[in-house]
Amino acid sequence: MIRSKASIIEACAALIAEEGFSGVSIEAVAARSGAAKTTIYRHWPSREALLAEAFGVCADAALPSPDTGSLREDLRVVLGGLTLKLNDAGWCSAIGSLADAAGRDVTLERLHQTTLSTGRRPLTGILERAVERGDLPPGLDIEDAVALIVGPLFYRAMIARQPVAEAFVARAVDAALAELGRART
Amino acid sequence: MIRSKASIIEACAALIAEEGFSGVSIEAVAARSGAAKTTIYRHWPSREALLAEAFGVCADAALPSPDTGSLREDLRVVLGGLTLKLNDAGWCSAIGSLADAAGRDVTLERLHQTTLSTGRRPLTGILERAVERGDLPPGLDIEDAVALIVGPLFYRAMIARQPVAEAFVARAVDAALAELGRART
DNA sequence: GCGGTACGATACGCCGCCGTAGCGAAGTGC
DNA sequence: GCACTTCGCTACGGCGGCGTATCGTACCGC
Numbered sequence: 001m002i003r004s005k006a007s008i009i010e011a012c013a014a015l016i017a018e019e020g021f022s023g024v025s026i027e028a029v030a031a032r033s034g035a036a037k038t039t040i041y042r043h044w045p046s047r048e049a050l051l052a053e054a055f056g057v058c059a060d061a062a063l064p065s066p067d068t069g070s071l072r073e074d075l076r077v078v079l080g081g082l083t084l085k086l087n088d089a090g091w092c093s094a095i096g097s098l099a100d101a102a103g104r105d106v107t108l109e110r111l112h113q114t115t116l117s118t119g120r121r122p123l124t125g126i127l128e129r130a131v132e133r134g135d136l137p138p139g140l141d142i143e144d145a146v147a148l149i150v151g152p153l154f155y156r157a158m159i160a161r162q163p164v165a166e167a168f169v170a171r172a173v174d175a176a177l178a179e180l181g182r183a184r185t
Numbered sequence: 186m187i188r189s190k191a192s193i194i195e196a197c198a199a200l201i202a203e204e205g206f207s208g209v210s211i212e213a214v215a216a217r218s219g220a221a222k223t224t225i226y227r228h229w230p231s232r233e234a235l236l237a238e239a240f241g242v243c244a245d246a247a248l249p250s251p252d253t254g255s256l257r258e259d260l261r262v263v264l265g266g267l268t269l270k271l272n273d274a275g276w277c278s279a280i281g282s283l284a285d286a287a288g289r290d291v292t293l294e295r296l297h298q299t300t301l302s303t304g305r306r307p308l309t310g311i312l313e314r315a316v317e318r319g320d321l322p323p324g325l326d327i328e329d330a331v332a333l334i335v336g337p338l339f340y341r342a343m344i345a346r347q348p349v350a351e352a353f354v355a356r357a358v359d360a361a362l363a364e365l366g367r368a369r370t
Numbered sequence: 371g372c373g374g375t376a377c378g379a380t381a382c383g384c385c386g387c388c389g390t391a392g393c394g395a396a397g398t399g400c
Numbered sequence: 401g402c403a404c405t406t407c408g409c410t411a412c413g414g415c416g417g418c419g420t421a422t423c424g425t426a427c428c429g430c
Contacts, residue, residue, distance in 0.1 A: 036378045100281045152336030154344050179360030221408045
């Protein structure tokens with residue numbers, strides 16, 4: 001039947017958003033989903049397996065992946081999508097608690113890195129196309145560029161824990177592009 | 186006597202650095218410090234009180250607060266200090282786990298905000314003096330400026346979880362200053 | 371409508387942690 | 401050196417989570 005699986009994952013994702021990655025217990029998932037604890041253990045071998053699967057649900061919703069031909073416009077679109085997520089407490093809780101837990105568990109570190117690299121793919125794509133067009137200098141370090149662009153946004157939302165305003169995103173883009181547009185030292 | 190208090194705080198700070206803010210139990214502190222659980226409860230009314238006090242130890246070590254008259258040089262010094270902390274796994278664990286937990290507990294949110302505003306005071310001081318000297322435009326939004334400057338560094342260390350290189354810090358400074366030096370829109 | 375499967379409910383033993391209590395042994399002040 | 405404080409040790413009842421086992425039942429395909 002597997003009619004319970006979906007509701008279990010949904011409940012688990014909601015709990016991750018509320019309580020954080022390490023604050024979710026199987027008992028709580030069972031209570032919230034209406035499923036029995038036994039049923040959960042029938043579907044997943046361990047707590048980690050369930051969490052990993054449920055995590056995708058609340059963090060994987062992809063960013064837009066525009067290709068307008070204009071670097072600035074592409075960035076505006078993709079960072080608009082990112083801003084929506086950064087201003088969502090549940091998303092921040094999920095990502096933040098996983099990032100935190102990743103420092104103490106190799107398995108979680110892998111999950112976190114996978115999530116990260118999947119999530120920023122739209123952005124790296126934009127940057128690579130901009131390099132091909134000549135809008136950004138060749139040999140650009142994509143990793144550095146991503147950190148320069150989204151770093152201020154993540155800091156604002158997840159460290160300072162304050163809302164990310166559209167005007168601030170614009171400033172961050174201006175700052176990053178001013179630097180990235182220069183030939184490298 | 187109070188000879189036990191110091192060792193308890195020290196053990197608690199070490200555990201925060203290792204296990205994160207919400208991964209510390211009184212029993213673990215007792216075992217690690219050599220003190221009895223009873224003694225801990227004699228000194229602190231609750232787990233939270235102890236954690237708050239111990240947190241200061243492993244996160245409060247102040248950044249340098251230079252005033253060389255040169256904005257770039259001041260930034261170089263203070264961000265050098267910050268980079269040392271960001272490349273320390275214990276510091277990241279402490280700050281990151283508190284930032285994460287702050288989303289679910291008002292008391293911890295206050296502690297986190299206090300830690301943040303204390304920690305960035307050297308940086309805000311530098312920026313304010315630069316504005317007074319005319320090196321930065323008047324009316325500069327200090328909050329925005331701080332996020333622009335340190336955001337990429339925090340992202341690199343605590344989100345991407347990779348080492349922060351000196352060259353990257355230089356690029357982040359260049360990017361932020363290029364934007365901050367402009368008149369605001 | 372009959373077998374098989376997926377499920378819910380309950381109960382179990384185990385563990386780790388909570389916060390408290392009682393006691394005896396050190397160290398400290400005078 | 402005596403009173404007093406601080407401390408370590410042990411034990412307690414309670415709680416919540418773990419992962420497993422058992423049993424009864426609802427749903428499915430055919």
